[in-house]
Each structure stands twice: as structure tokens, then as C-alpha cells.
Amino acid sequence: METLKLKETDDNLFKSNDTNMEGQLMIDTWISLASFLISLLACLLLLPSYIRKAKQVGITGSDIHKPGSPPIAESGGVILILAFLLGLFFFIPFPKVDEQINNVINKEIIGTAATILLASFIGFVDDIYETRWRIKVLSPLLGGGPLAVMRLGRPAMLTPFGLLDFAALGLIGLFFYYAIVLPFVVTASANAVNMFAGLNGLEAGSSVLMTLALLYLTLRWNKPIGYIVLIPFLGAILAFLFFNKYPSRVFPGDVGTFGMGTVIACVAILADLERAAFIMFIPHTVNAVLFFIGKLKREPPPREAEMNPDGTLPAPSIWSLRSVLLRLHPMKEKTLVFTMLLLVAAFSAVGMLSYGL
Numbered sequence: 001m002e003t004l005k006l007k008e009t010d011d012n013l014f015k016s017n018d019t020n021m022e023g024q025l026m027i028d029t030w031i032s033l034a035s036f037l038i039s040l041l042a043c044l045l046l047l048p049s050y051i052r053k054a055k056q057v058g059i060t061g062s063d064i065h066k067p068g069s070p071p072i073a074e075s076g077g078v079i080l081i082l083a084f085l086l087g088l089f090f091f092i093p094f095p096k097v098d099e100q101i102n103n104v105i106n107k108e109i110i111g112t113a114a115t116i117l118l119a120s121f122i123g124f125v126d127d128i129y130e131t132r133w134r135i136k137v138l139s140p141l142l143g144g145g146p147l148a149v150m151r152l153g154r155p156a157m158l159t160p161f162g163l164l165d166f167a168a169l170g171l172i173g174l175f176f177y178y179a180i181v182l183p184f185v186v187t188a189s190a191n192a193v194n195m196f197a198g199l200n201g202l203e204a205g206s207s208v209l210m211t212l213a214l215l216y217l218t219l220r221w222n223k224p225i226g227y228i229v230l231i232p233f234l235g236a237i238l239a240f241l242f243f244n245k246y247p248s249r250v251f252p253g254d255v256g257t258f259g260m261g262t263v264i265a266c267v268a269i270l271a272d273l274e275r276a277a278f279i280m281f282i283p284h285t286v287n288a289v290l291f292f293i294g295k296l297k298r299e300p301p302p303r304e305a306e307m308n309p310d311g312t313l314p315a316p317s318i319w320s321l322r323s324v325l326l327r328l329h330p331m332k333e334k335t336l337v338f339t340m341l342l343l344v345a346a347f348s349a350v351g352m353l354s355y356g357l
Contacts, residue, residue: 081120107150108225118143144184148183194257199340200333201337203260210264210344226271279351321340322336325339
């Protein structure tokens with residue numbers, strides 16, 4: 001009986017208010033398309049100017065996996081996040097169904113934007129001052145505040161292991177959920193994408209794959225705030241990937257990687273898709289666990305390492321996912337990125353299937 005009760009609660013949380021509103025909350029297709037195009041075109045049009053200016057003023061990073069380590073425009077995530085927000089805010093003036101639902105969704109849009117802006121700003125500060133890794137790992141916790149406010153009254157999460165209802169633990173459970181769990185989800189997602197970065201097109205490409213998987217689920221299960229956030233983000237990240245793919249002309253910087261991870265975290269929490277996100281982030285999680293083991297053993301992956309004479313990438317330590325793959329089979333950068341994106345695609349597909357077809 002307890003198992004059945006848990007299953008019913010799980011389903012009710014995920015499908016709450018969806019069956020009796022099915023079709024009503026679907027935002028007009030033309031509005032969604034316009035939002036996508038606004039973010040796509042804004043990023044496509046603004047990034048070339050940013051790249052030129054960044055090189056002129058020295059906002060660059062070395063592409064250490066290319067001969068001669070050429071300078072590449074850094075912190076391009078500023079344009080990515082700006083383009084995304086332009087498309088996101090385009091949804092606000094348009095009616096969704098009735099005034100009450102309009103107000104709820106608009107507040108969630110603004111709260112999501114606040115969470116992403118906070119995390120991205122923290123990433124931008126790190127780009128400028130190059131803070132120590134302990135500060136970098138913990139600082140995105142500050143971005144969890146707006147997300148916690150938006151989640152008030154819904155202290156539960158769907159995990160791969162079932163429903164976790166923190167309200168059942170009373171005030172201690174509520175405090176733990178809002179003060180610790182939600183901020184941790186933001187910082188974990190932001191840092192997972194940040195640690196996964198370092199190869200041309202990897203972080204942007206993996207974000208595209210997870211976004212497509214989550215977008216399918218939000219449309220399949222009619223989660224308006226989910227697809228409202230993901231549609232403009234997809235437009236912006238696709239445009240950014242055009243400049244970030246191999247050979248990269250711009251790097252996202254921490255401002256971009258923190259923003260990418262926080263978008264995924266917000267959608268997972270607000271659209272009750274935590275289980276999918278947990279599964280999709282497995283490659284990132286493995287990479288982060290290896291990184292922290294290396295730190296504890298005082299054998300972290302080096303920040304820079306020269307390419308091998310044959311053009312394959314070095315693997316001077318085993319404390320990252322890419323190094324493990326390179327130890328298994330030497331690869332050049334483009335092949336390694338493709339291999340790691342295949343891993344992300346596979347786990348994204350599993351995350352989708354965890355909610356059924």
C-alpha cells in the first residue's frame with residue numbers, strides 16, 4: 001500500500017493540473033517561434049562585434065589545443081545570456097490563459113531570469129578575477145535564492161529513486177529543501193557544465209543536447225514554464241555554438257558555463273523534471289567526481305598541457321572524463337568532442353525515456 005501511495009503522489013506531482021488544462025497552456029506557436037528567432041538572431045548579430053572588440057581590449061584566452069595556442073575571444077557567454085533574456089522576456093506581454101495563470105508564469109519567468117543573471121554574474125566576476133576553485137564551486141549557491149522563492153509551497157523532488165517529499169520532515173525538511181537543496185542544485189549544475197568545458201564546442205554542444213531532450217519533455221507533459229525558458233535558450237545556444245564549435249572563435253567563459261548550467265537547473269526544478277536532469281548530468285557528474293578526487297589526492301588535471309606531436313590531446317592525469325577517454329584511445333580534439341557529445345546524447349535519451357514515450 002505504501003508503494004502504491006508513493007507512486008500516486010509521484011504521478012500527481014508531475015501531472016498536477018495538466019490533464020484538465022491540456023492544450024490550454026500551450027503558448028501560441030508564432031510567439032514561441034518569434035522568441036526563438038529573437039534569441040537566435042540577437043546572438044548571431046552581436047557576437048561578431050563582441051569577438052572583434054574582445055580581441056582589441058585583450059579579453060582573450062589561449063586555445064591550448066591548437067598549434068601556437070592562438071588567442072580566442074573570452075567571456076562570450078555575456079552575449080549568449082543577453083540574447084537568451086531578450087527572447088525570454090518577449091513572452092511576458094502575451095496572455096497565456098487567464099490573469100491568474102499569466103501572473104504565475106510571468107513571475108516564474110522573472111524569477112528564472114534573476115537566478116540565471118545571478119549565477120552568470122558570479123561567473124563573470126570569476127572571469128575577471130580568476131577566483132580560487134573553492135570560491136568558484138561555492139559562489140553559485142547565491143543564485144539559488146530566487147529559485148527557492150519560486151518553489152515555495154512545492155517542497156518535493158522527483159529523483160531516479162522516487163519522490164522526495166521534504167514537507168514530511170516538518171520544519172527541518174522545509175529548511176533543508178529551500179536553504180540547502182535548491183541552492184545546491186544551482187551550484188552543482190553550474191559547476192558541472194563549467195568543469196565539463198575546455199574543448200571547442202563541448203559545453204555549448206552538450207547544452208544543446210540536454211535542452212532538446214528537456215524541451216521534448218516539457219512539450220510532451222505540457223509544462224509551460226519549461227518550454228518558455230528552453231525555446232529562447234535553444235535559439236541563443238545554437239547561435240553561440242556556430243561560433244564556438246571547432247575551430248572556436250569565442251569561448252563562453254564562466255559567465256557562459258554558469259549560465260548554461262543554471263538554465264538546465266531552473267527548468268528541471270520548475271517543470272518537475274529533476275529525474276531527467278539527474279540522468280542527463282551523469283557524464284558531467286563523473287567528470288566532477290574525478291576532478292575532486294584528483295584535488296584530494298593533490299593530482300588535479302593541469303590547466304595547460306602541450307599537444308602530442310601527432311596532434312592527439314595529452315592525458316597527463318586520469319582525473320577527468322576526457323583524460324580517461326584519451327587513456328583508452330588517443331584522439332584529436334574534434335574526435336574527442338564528438339565522443340563526449342555522444343555520451344551526453346545517450347544519457348539525455350535515457351533521461352527522456354525515464355518519463356515514458
